[in-house]
Amino acid sequence: MRQIYAGLTRLTEPLYRPIRRVLPDFGPLDFSPAVVLIGIQILDYVFARLQASLSYGVAF
DSSP: OHHHHHHHHHHHHHHHHHHHHHSOOBTTBOOHHHHHHHHHHHHHHHHHHHHHHHHHHOOO
């Protein structure tokens, strides 16, 4: 179990560290995973809209 935790920490820390520097300290609560998930959803929405707009303009 400890190895799984260490592996997940190594994978996620590069994403969470910059966000933790910007967010205020909420004590034991860590909101950086929520910020990352919201950011991924925003990027997904933007890229889906971009793909849809580009697919309508291309004629094959």
